[in-house]
Amino acid sequence: MRQEKTGEIAMLMRLRQRLQQVCHIPAGRTRWPPTENEGSVKHYTYRVEWSPEDGEWVALCVEFPYLSWLEASPTEAFAGMLRLVGDVIADMEASGEDPPQPLAESD
Structure with missing residues (x-):
């Protein structure tokens, strides 16, 4: 049990490092993705899955x-989606639209 937990922690640390590389996060910075809408994109619900047709x-x-x-790796796909959602939120706010409420913040 303890070895499984240690393995999971190591895997999560590697995933975090890879996301920082993919998102081009400066050393020492722990928050991601690097967009103006950084806080708001983290509250949305994401899914990454293999697409056999693509x-x-x-x-x-x-x-x-x-x-x-779409990307060749799941971490790059997730990082790209985070940036895309941030860009869409910025465009919506610039045009006076309200972005959708995150499911995590719904009643």
């Missing part, structure tokens, strides 16, 4: 069902 990993966001991001 032959790549696809990242999806439940609150933005019309968006998707």
